[in-house]
Amino acid sequence: MNFNMQEAIEVLERTPQTLEYFVSGLSNGWLQCSEGEGTWNVAEVIGHLIEGEKNNWIPRLELIIQEGENKSFPPFDRDKHLKESPQKSIEQKLLEFKTIRRANITKLKTLVKSESHLEMTGLHPEFGTVKLRELLSTWVVHDLTHIAQIVRVMAERYRADVGPWKEYLGILKK
Amino acid sequence: MNFNMQEAIEVLERTPQTLEYFVSGLSNGWLQCSEGEGTWNVAEVIGHLIEGEKNNWIPRLELIIQEGENKSFPPFDRDKHLKESPQKSIEQKLLEFKTIRRANITKLKTLVKSESHLEMTGLHPEFGTVKLRELLSTWVVHDLTHIAQIVRVMAERYRADVGPWKEYLGILKK
Numbered sequence: 001m002n003f004n005m006q007e008a009i010e011v012l013e014r015t016p017q018t019l020e021y022f023v024s025g026l027s028n029g030w031l032q033c034s035e036g037e038g039t040w041n042v043a044e045v046i047g048h049l050i051e052g053e054k055n056n057w058i059p060r061l062e063l064i065i066q067e068g069e070n071k072s073f074p075p076f077d078r079d080k081h082l083k084e085s086p087q088k089s090i091e092q093k094l095l096e097f098k099t100i101r102r103a104n105i106t107k108l109k110t111l112v113k114s115e116s117h118l119e120m121t122g123l124h125p126e127f128g129t130v131k132l133r134e135l136l137s138t139w140v141v142h143d144l145t146h147i148a149q150i151v152r153v154m155a156e157r158y159r160a161d162v163g164p165w166k167e168y169l170g171i172l173k174k
Numbered sequence: 175m176n177f178n179m180q181e182a183i184e185v186l187e188r189t190p191q192t193l194e195y196f197v198s199g200l201s202n203g204w205l206q207c208s209e210g211e212g213t214w215n216v217a218e219v220i221g222h223l224i225e226g227e228k229n230n231w232i233p234r235l236e237l238i239i240q241e242g243e244n245k246s247f248p249p250f251d252r253d254k255h256l257k258e259s260p261q262k263s264i265e266q267k268l269l270e271f272k273t274i275r276r277a278n279i280t281k282l283k284t285l286v287k288s289e290s291h292l293e294m295t296g297l298h299p300e301f302g303t304v305k306l307r308e309l310l311s312t313w314v315v316h317d318l319t320h321i322a323q324i325v326r327v328m329a330e331r332y333r334a335d336v337g338p339w340k341e342y343l344g345i346l347k348k
Contacts, residue, residue, distance in 0.1 A: 003335040007201045011328070014196050022192040027181045127338035134337035141332050144325040145345035151318040154185070158315050161177040163308035164301035171319035 003137045005112065013105055015143040016098035019046065023150070024091055031090055033157045042153060045146050046093045047081030053100040055080070057139045058107050064122035064132050065111060072123040112136075177311045179286065187279055189317040190272035193220065197324070198265055205264055207331045216327060219320050220267045221255030227274040229254070231313045232281050238296035238306050239285060246297040286310075 023031065023042055034041045040048065056076045063073060088096070112118070118133040155171045166172050197205065197216055208215045214222065230250050237247060262270070286292070292307040329345045340346050 001335050002203065002207075002331050004201075004203065007203050010200055010204065014200075018192055018196040021195050022188050026184055026188075027178075029176065029178065029181050030184065033176075124338070130337060130339075134335065134339060137332045137335035137337075138339040138343070141329045141336050141339075141343050141345065144329040145343050147325045148322045148329075148345050151321045155315045155318040155322075157176050158311045161175050161308065161311035162315050163304060163311075164298070165304075165308060165312040165315075169312070169315050169319050171315065171322050 001133075003118070003133055005118075005136075008136055008140045009105060009108070011140045011143060012101065012108075015049075015147065016094065016101045019049075019147065019150070020094040020098060024094055029157070030154055033153060035153055035156050039153070040149070042150050043090050043093060044082060045150050045153075046090065046097055047084065048078065049143070049146055050093065050097050050100065051077075051081045052139075052142065053097065053104055057135070058104050058111075060122065060135055061108070061111055061132065064120050064135070065117070067122070069121055069123045069129060072125050075125055108136075175307075177292070177307050179292075179310075182310055182314045183279060183282070185314045185317060186275065186282075189223075189321065190268065190275045193223075193321065193324070194268040194272060198268055203331070204328055207327060209327055209330050213327070214323070216324050217264050217267060218256060219324050219327075220264065220271055221258065222252070223317070223320055224267065224271050224274065225251075225255045226313075226316065227271065227278055231309070232278045232285075234296065234309055235282070235285055235306065238294050238309070239291070241296070243295055243297045243303060246299045249299055282310075 023046075026042075031042050034044075055074075060073050063071060112132070118131070118136070120132045121129050122132070122135070124130045152171055155169070159166065159172055162169060162172070197220075200216075205216050208218075229248075234247050237245060286306070292305070292310070294306045295303050296306070296309070298304045326345055329343070333340065333346055336343060336346070
């Protein structure tokens with residue numbers, strides 16, 4: 001196992017500003033492209049990350065600490081951000097993500113103070129018993145998977161444009 | 175076809191600083207992990223991006239403009255950055271990438287001034303005739319594929335740590 005609290009926080013605290021730097025100010029061509037019907041564009045991925053901050057990571061962490069395995073996590077709606085209305089601008093979303101992530105890292109540091117906390121367990125509606133350590137590791141990898149998704153969605157837009165080089169570009173393999 | 179010069183530059187100019195923000199200051203655990211023997215760690219990916227700036231994109235662009243299909247591109251050594259000695263720090267590499275990329279974008283703007291340039295052709299040692307437009311599209315997607323690689327390498331480090339959530343994390347599917 002490689003999880004380490006300080007290293008996990010290093011990633012969690014970098015993600016919002018990294019995304020802000022990478023996507024704010026991009027043309028609509030980049031912001032509105034997707035991988036086809038039923039897939040998310042860049043703005044929708046940021047919306048999903050915000051939902052996670054509100055309804056997934058910290059609420060589940062608190063539930064583990066307060067209830068242990070007595071109470072199952074409420075289900076997380078992966079598409080909730082798509083139902084939001086009115087639509088916010090990408091800059092508003094990035095700011096919202098940055099703000100709530102910062103507050104959540106502060107909460108995380110308050111809630112998890114020792115190695116022994118990491119071994120606490122909760123009840124996932126599908127997986128059954130899960131460890132607090134696994135939840136926090138997943139929070140980190142969830143950031144990484146959605147950064148990867150954003151660049152993959154953007155790469156898809158140039159699939160035809162790269163011509164024969166497609167063969168060398170792993171991101172276009174699927 | 176979606177390629178557009180201004181939109182391509184939007185990505186090219188964001189990549190170095192995005193990577194600088196994301197990886198500088200990370201613990202060695204993150205910087206030195208890889209996907210196993212023969213795969214690159216984060217610092218090696220940055221080294222490869224620098225090599226591309228020096229010996230791939232702009233030199234090939236210039237060759238297309240000067241020689242057309244009369245002269246084949248010199249082969250590009252994908253592993254050259256691994257032979258570099260002495261090893262530079264990640265901060266030095268990020269600064270070098272940022273500096274050379276900035277200069278190359280300036281060159282790009284000088285060299286490619288009209289839509290008609292995009293249709294010029296060169297000779298790839300393996301693919302045969304390639305268009306300048308395809309080379310520039312590939313430059314952009316090459317950035318995206320290596321950003322994706324960096325986050326994928328980092329995610330791999332927590333493969334066991336996420337426990338049952340592995341199932342939901344696309345970046346760990348392989």
